[in-house]
Amino acid sequence: MWQKLKDGIEIRIGLTDLIENxxxxxxxxxxxxxxxxxxxxxxxxxxxxxxxxxxxxxxxxPHSEHAFRxxxxxxxxxxxxxxxxxxxxxxxxxxxxxLFIHFISIFFMGSYKKPREITWLAGGLxxxxxxxxxxxxYLLPWSQRSYWATTIVSNLPTAFPVIGDALANLxxxxxxxxxxxxxxxxxxxxxFLPPVFLSIVGLHIFLVWxxxxxxxxxxxxxxxxxxxxxxxxxxxxxxxxxxxxFLLKEVSMIMLFLAVTFFIMSFMPTLFLPEAATTPADPLNxxxxxxxxxxxxxxxxxxxxxxxxxxGISLQIIAIIVFLFWPFFxxxxxxxxxxxxxxxxxxxVLLALWFLLTYWGRYSA
Amino acid sequence: MKRxxxxxxxxxxxxxxxxxxxxxxxxxxxxxxxxxIDAGKQSFKKADVGDxxxxxxxxxxxxxxxxxxxxxxxxxxxxxxxxxxIDYDRKSKKLICPCHAxxxxxxxxxxxxxxPKALTTFPLRVEGEDIIIG
Ligand code: HEM
Ligand code: FES
Numbered sequence: 001m002w003q004k005l006k007d008g009i010e011i012r013i014g015l016t017d018l019i020e021n022x023x024x025x026x027x028x029x030x031x032x033x034x035x036x037x038x039x040x041x042x043x044x045x046x047x048x049x050x051x052x053x054x055x056x057x058x059x060x061x062p063h064s065e066h067a068f069r070x071x072x073x074x075x076x077x078x079x080x081x082x083x084x085x086x087x088x089x090x091x092x093x094x095x096x097x098x099l100f101i102h103f104i105s106i107f108f109m110g111s112y113k114k115p116r117e118i119t120w121l122a123g124g125l126x127x128x129x130x131x132x133x134x135x136x137x138y139l140l141p142w143s144q145r146s147y148w149a150t151t152i153v154s155n156l157p158t159a160f161p162v163i164g165d166a167l168a169n170l171x172x173x174x175x176x177x178x179x180x181x182x183x184x185x186x187x188x189x190x191x192f193l194p195p196v197f198l199s200i201v202g203l204h205i206f207l208v209w210x211x212x213x214x215x216x217x218x219x220x221x222x223x224x225x226x227x228x229x230x231x232x233x234x235x236x237x238x239x240x241x242x243x244x245x246f247l248l249k250e251v252s253m254i255m256l257f258l259a260v261t262f263f264i265m266s267f268m269p270t271l272f273l274p275e276a277a278t279t280p281a282d283p284l285n286x287x288x289x290x291x292x293x294x295x296x297x298x299x300x301x302x303x304x305x306x307x308x309x310x311x312g313i314s315l316q317i318i319a320i321i322v323f324l325f326w327p328f329f330x331x332x333x334x335x336x337x338x339x340x341x342x343x344x345x346x347x348x349v350l351l352a353l354w355f356l357l358t359y360w361g362r363y364s365a
Numbered sequence: 366m367k368r369x370x371x372x373x374x375x376x377x378x379x380x381x382x383x384x385x386x387x388x389x390x391x392x393x394x395x396x397x398x399x400x401x402i403d404a405g406k407q408s409f410k411k412a413d414v415g416d417x418x419x420x421x422x423x424x425x426x427x428x429x430x431x432x433x434x435x436x437x438x439x440x441x442x443x444x445x446x447x448x449x450x451i452d453y454d455r456k457s458k459k460l461i462c463p464c465h466a467x468x469x470x471x472x473x474x475x476x477x478x479x480x481p482k483a484l485t486t487f488p489l490r491v492e493g494e495d496i497i498i499g
Contacts, residue, residue, distance in 0.1 A: 148449060152464060155447040173397050176424075176448070180397055284419070284426050286449040288463045304465050309446075309481060 023243035035105035045095035064179035067142035110335030117327035147281035159309035217335035301361030406499035
């Protein structure tokens with residue numbers, strides 16, 4: 001019976017051939033380290049977001065008079081509603097953390113160099129889209145924290161002369177945050193961003209698959225280093241099959257991600273839920289300690305410190321553009337960052353600055 | 366004109382017209398009409414000397430302050446930095462923004478912190494027991 005079913009499927013789909021030729025014979029370099037799995041782990045985080053987000057949608061009401069109540073009901077009345085919401089919230093934070101580590105490791109290993117520039121660009125866009133997910137999702141519970149954090153962020157464009165105010169009003173659908181802003185962010189969060197995210201992921205993964213994984217710079221052989229003058233799939237001097245070897249590595253890292261998610265939910269449940277997140281939005285009262293999420297603290301502190309609003313925001317836009325197009329600026333073929341002391345030093349300084357600003361933003365007035 | 370370049374020009378014209386006719390409505394769609402409750406003037410109760418009263422004037426959170434020796438002033442509470450609402454601190458006689466420590470004096474002018482300009486002032490008149498703004 002089972003065999004008959006298997007044969008029936010085999011005749012129609014050719015699974016054995018797929019597994020044999022597309023997975024088993026697909027090679028990855030044997031020097032890949034655990035950082036090579038971060039992309040898939042981030043994708044798993046997205047899938048977790050999509051599933052929990054879908055369940056939240058069943059009870060969440062996107063209206064300024066009901067949103068806060070509906071989220072409280074999810075937390076207290078709906079059986080295991082707290083579970084669904086906490087997973088969505090914790091995994092959202094971890095997803096951003098994963099993207100940061102993914103990006104830092106790609107940078108250190110020089111994997112963005114020719115021919116992988118477009119892969120980097122797509123990845124950079126994915127980071128921006130994920131931050132847009134977080135920003136729009138943040139408003140949805142309609143708490144004091146949601147309301148005032150969104151007020152601050154949606155006022156950032158006003159730093160631009162002439163078009164600034166119009167831009168901010170377009171974003172909010174009015175000159176302050178209202179129910180119109182809530183439905184607007186809701187439609188972004190659940191309707192617009194997911195297909196955009198998935199299309200870019202498609203391109204990103206297609207390119208990784210098509211070109212083949214990079215070999216870590218320290219174990220690159222001369223042949224692997226040869227100049228890319230026409231399209232070819234990467235070839236390796238030492239490699240192992242994608243399936244089952246590498247896939248197993250990926251699955252165990254996904255399990256680590258899930259373990260961290262559930263560990264935080266069980267033992268540090270208020271890590272991402274300060275008091276202002278559990279008070280309903282009050283447009284006539286700004287609470288004392290409004291801080292953005294940890295990943296926005298550094299840019300936020302930078303904005304606070306630069307006395308000129310326009311200068312502060314322009315600097316950040318330039319930084320984003322340089323980040324997105326970095327492989328097109330840094331075209332030297334040398335992939336070993338140890339042989340590029342200047343770039344290496346500069347990047348360490350930037351990282352240190354980021355941590356410093358984050359710490360400062362967290363603890364300053 | 367060759368048949369092919371004529372078709373190219375025609376296609377471009379139609380394309381631009383179609384695109385423009387879609388882009389304009391969509392852009393307008395994104396900016397809903399503002400609830401204009403332009404009541405013109407509104408009247409409010411007086412406050413004691415040294416006290417302040419938080420009000421909402423034409424959809425904007427505002428504050429009426431009875432400044433000792435200088436009389437009433439009506440200011441918008443919306444911080445000119447990034448839009449948080451300022452609070453009146455009775456002790457120091459200052460208006461303080463809780464978000465990035467912007468300080469304003471009782472005329473609404475910036476004393477310290479990141480706000481780039483003074484708070485909006487509303488014209489105000491005292492009539493008997495009432496304060497008329499607008
Ligand atoms: C990369 C993907 C996503 C990220 C990073 C993300 C992030 C967030 C964040 C930060 C919140 C606020 C959490 C809170 O304070 O409670 C939120 C809320 C929400 N999200 Fe997502 N989200 C993602 C995908 C989705 C998807 C795909 C859906 C639906 C199809 C969804 C539906 C919702 C809903 C309904 C809420 C409001 C309920 C609540 O806050 O508990 N999300 N999201
Ligand atoms: S919003 Fe008032 S100081 Fe920044």
